[in-house]
Amino acid sequence: MFGRGTKRELKSATATTAEMFGRLNLRIVHGGAATLHSIKVLQPKQVRVDSVDNHEKTKEFMWRRSARLAKVVSRKLAAAVKSMLQPPPTA
Incomplete structure (x- = not known):
């Protein structure tokens, strides 16, 4: 928004x-399950506007x-990775 x-x-x-x-x-971890420790996404080199x-x-x-953009991408990737690494529900 510009102006008043x-x-x-x-x-x-x-x-x-x-x-x-x-x-x-x-x-x-010892059971062979993977957990997300950290994620870091760098600022893009070329951006087309x-x-x-x-x-x-x-x-x-x-x-x-x-x-x-890098912060948003890292948050989205973290959510995706965490959902992929969750153990399957036991019935």
Whole structure:
């Protein structure tokens, strides 16, 4: 959101990247089960920004915010890995 009062307008942009790098640390316990220890995703090197106005300031703003993309990706991956590593329910 930019502006104040009645002149407030919403600007949006989409940032995409082809690849991201990171490290996933798992621990193996005595029973052979794996548990997630830590996950770290790095900021993407190249980000393509698509926006309606296609302005340089929009691209710069999205690049500065791309570190937050890494945090979101690491949270999503952590949730996915934890659900995959849970032991099957016993009946």
